[in-house]
Amino acid sequence: MLILECPYCGVKADETELHPGGEAHLKRFGPESSDEEFEAYLFERKNRKGVHFERWRHVYGCGKWFHAARATDTLEVFGTYSAQTNAPPDDLIKKIKQKRPDFGGYE
Amino acid sequence: MKRYSAFAVFREGLRYQAGWERAWRSPDPKPAYDVVIVGAGGHGLATAYYLGRNFGITNVAVLEKGWLGGGNTGRNTTIIRSNYLQDPSAAIYEKARSLYETMSQDLNMNVMFSPRGVMMLAQTEHEKRGYLRTAHANAYQGVKTEFITPDRVRKLCPIINIDGPRYPVLGALWQERGGTARHDAVAWAYARACSNMGIDIIQQCEVTAVRRENGRVRGVETSKGTIDCAKLALIVAGHSGVLAEMAGFRLPIESVALQALVSEPIKPCMDVVVMANTVHGYMSQSDKGEMVIGGGADGFNNYTQRGSFHHIEETVRALVETFPMISRLKMLRQWGGIVDMTGDRSPILSKTPLTGCYVNCGWGTGGFKSIPGSGWAMAELVANDAPGPLAAAFGLERFREGRFIDESVAAGVAH
Ligand SMILES: Cc1cc2nc3c(=O)[nH]c(=O)nc-3n(C[C@H](O)[C@H](O)[C@H](O)COP(=O)(O)OP(=O)(O)OC[C@H]3O[C@@H](n4cnc5c(N)ncnc54)[C@H](O)[C@@H]3O)c2cc1C
Ligand SMILES: [Zn+2]
Numbered sequence: 309m310l311i312l313e314c315p316y317c318g319v320k321a322d323e324t325e326l327h328p329g330g331e332a333h334l335k336r337f338g339p340e341s342s343d344e345e346f347e348a349y350l351f352e353r354k355n356r357k358g359v360h361f362e363r364w365r366h367v368y369g370c371g372k373w374f375h376a377a378r379a380t381d382t383l384e385v386f387g388t389y390s391a392q393t394n395a396p397p398d399d400l401i402k403k404i405k406q407k408r409p410d411f412g413g414y415e
Numbered sequence: 416m417k418r419y420s421a422f423a424v425f426r427e428g429l430r431y432q433a434g435w436e437r438a439w440r441s442p443d444p445k446p447a448y449d450v451v452i453v454g455a456g457g458h459g460l461a462t463a464y465y466l467g468r469n470f471g472i473t474n475v476a477v478l479e480k481g482w483l484g485g486g487n488t489g490r491n492t493t494i495i496r497s498n499y500l501q502d503p504s505a506a507i508y509e510k511a512r513s514l515y516e517t518m519s520q521d522l523n524m525n526v527m528f529s530p531r532g533v534m535m536l537a538q539t540e541h542e543k544r545g546y547l548r549t550a551h552a553n554a555y556q557g558v559k560t561e562f563i564t565p566d567r568v569r570k571l572c573p574i575i576n577i578d579g580p581r582y583p584v585l586g587a588l589w590q591e592r593g594g595t596a597r598h599d600a601v602a603w604a605y606a607r608a609c610s611n612m613g614i615d616i617i618q619q620c621e622v623t624a625v626r627r628e629n630g631r632v633r634g635v636e637t638s639k640g641t642i643d644c645a646k647l648a649l650i651v652a653g654h655s656g657v658l659a660e661m662a663g664f665r666l667p668i669e670s671v672a673l674q675a676l677v678s679e680p681i682k683p684c685m686d687v688v689v690m691a692n693t694v695h696g697y698m699s700q701s702d703k704g705e706m707v708i709g710g711g712a713d714g715f716n717n718y719t720q721r722g723s724f725h726h727i728e729e730t731v732r733a734l735v736e737t738f739p740m741i742s743r744l745k746m747l748r749q750w751g752g753i754v755d756m757t758g759d760r761s762p763i764l765s766k767t768p769l770t771g772c773y774v775n776c777g778w779g780t781g782g783f784k785s786i787p788g789s790g791w792a793m794a795e796l797v798a799n800d801a802p803g804p805l806a807a808a809f810g811l812e813r814f815r816e817g818r819f820i821d822e823s824v825a826a827g828v829a830h
Contacts, residue, residue: 309724310715324725328671328715332669347815351758355656357718380670380716 310378317370322402329363331355333394334373351414357381359404359411361396364388377404416611418523429821439610444617447643448476450797451635452570453622453658455479456488456653457783458775460616461790462603462648462664462797464522467612469791476644478637480621486784487652490720490752492709494688494697495784496593498560500549501572501820503808504761505556510805511788518787524604526596527702531687533593534563534571536737538582538693538812541617546588557779563589574689574740581736582693591747595688595699601786625662625772629736632662632771648773648797653753654716655776659678664768665775667758673712673780674722674732676749678741680704694733698741706735706741712754722751754779759819764793764806773797774811 310323319325331353339344354360359379365373375393377386378397386407387400394412404411417423417436427434450466454457455477466472479485495515497508514521515528537543553560565577568587570604577584589701598690606616624636625647634643637711649658653670680703690697710730713723727749735742757777758762762785764775775793792805802810808820 323715323723328713331716347667348665351654351814352665353667353669354660354665355716356660356668357654357657357670360716362715368559378715381718383717383719383721 310383310385312376312385314366314369314372314387315374315390317366319366319369321366321369325366325368327365327367329365329373332361332363333396335353357382359386359408361414363391379408416607419525422816438607439616441618442615443485444476444478444615444620444637444639444642446641447634448615449471449474450646450648451475451642451644452477452636452648452650454649454654455483455602455606455616455618456486456650456652457484457602457605457786458652458778458789458793459648459650460602460609462650462775462793463609463614464605464612465790465794466798467609467614469794471732472798473613476642477609477610477614477616478620478622478635478642479616479618480638481798482618483606483616484599486754487754488602488786489599490675490750491598491783492697492699492707493595493598493783494533494593494690494699494709495528495596496590497558497784498533498535498549498553498588498590498593499822500552501586501761501822504822505553505558505728507788507792507805507809508522508785509556509558510791511785512592512793514787516592518601522604522608524600524607526600526604527802528594528596530592530594532571533590533688533690534568535588535690535692536568536575536584537588538579538584538679538691540585543585544692546586549588558590560588560590563587571646572685572689574684574735574738575789576739578693579592579736582691593688599782601783605790621657622661625658625769627663627769630770633768642652643705646771646797648793650775650793652755652776652778652782655755655774659767659774662769662772666763666774666811667706668755668763668777669716670718670719670753670755671713671715672720672722672751673710673754674726674749674751675707675709676727676746677701677708678706678744678746681706681744684740689737691733691737694737696730696734696737698738705747706744712756718753720751720753756780759821761820761822762789762809763811764789764796764802764809765811766796766800
């Protein structure tokens, strides 16, 4: 059972209390963008086997969206963080690098 | 290759079974091939087979990191049907279904294709209208299906609770020549036929990098060394994103876990496949007597081949409502596979930004049924460097052009 700590209300919520929201930090493109940019924003995904940054919503709790860093090959959770950011926080990246020396950082 | 036959079984019975030969060779990789296929699931093997059979291209290697058929091909619930709504889907799935009809003869191996009939229950007015529409579309597409009444449903499958309290059965979309086949045997039959044509199937050989030169494919790095190739086909289902990254592009794909389970074996109680998409569960009975049950996919990216338990709970709850007699069955095994979900829930058979590199993926939760048709179309794409009529609509460019083949809305999410 996947358990994530909601960074807003602090509840350790199991996945039945949460809703997954897919890849985090997508760069949004609108009507003025090129077809390639719009396609990439809508459909192309990193889908990494390894460290994955993603969005979750604490639906049956405080209702807030937040971010999580998780390993898709082991289901290990590295941490959760606020939705009000464009990239994962540095201390989280550092923590992941300690656990996974081959992790190249967020890109 | 010695042919399998009733006579061979009899003859070996008299010779202490000493005369059987290995079904396929296990060669070391050669330094170079015309075509390298990554992934020895059903789709990779079928592609290799039709490259040889339809195009005479046999200098081909199929590289597999585990054992052949050990991916989703050996983990699925084996439902075969072709009652899709959109024309491109109906065409490729019906091609596949029709190839299943003669697969045992064509490949000289019993794949236990059992066209026992697939029934998709309509349990809401909305679903009923949807299936009526599909039945009409199928009539135009030349796919034989019909919409049947609750009475017919009851006759075909007496264990269904027709007047369920929440979701009474209002009818069903019935495909008489849909059914099941033995998944391992499909992989083995293609492997044996490929090997017999001189195609190398190399197991325990993981591709770790794609070598590129001037925007073209040069070959691959593998756990068994460097292999050159003129053309490369990536047919790795849940690992498509990983291989695409090696080849330098991204796909509109996310990998998630899909689970299935089987019960203890019981006496024959249903001889059709039943899918209940509203409540999200489907069931058939295997020849061993086990009830084979498939459920929903997880919503988050996952490569561990383990799904979340609450999905099993949801599936079983839904099925108990539809089939009250299973409420006291014990479940024997449960497992997961990593399925490759595209943005429009339709597959991708396509050229890629890397010249000489092709992908076949995105079959997601429903690509066992399509193995022969997909292999057929993929071989055509790889051999001619251009898609034929079956693959044409499934190119990657559809995501840029907005030409989706939207089966997720059209056909429901299941198989
Ligand atoms: C639980 C479950 C139930 C399903 N039920 C049905 C059903 O009822 N009907 C239906 O039609 N479909 C069903 N499906 C879907 C179906 O199983 C798949 O769509 C189909 O098997 C995909 O076949 P494939 O050959 O593309 O992939 P796979 O069989 O997964 O083969 C891909 C292969 O690539 C290999 N590979 C990956 N990375 C590498 C690498 N780097 N180097 C070398 N090899 C690599 C893997 O080891 C694997 O063997 C189900 C799937 C699941 C998981
Ligand atoms: Zn919360």
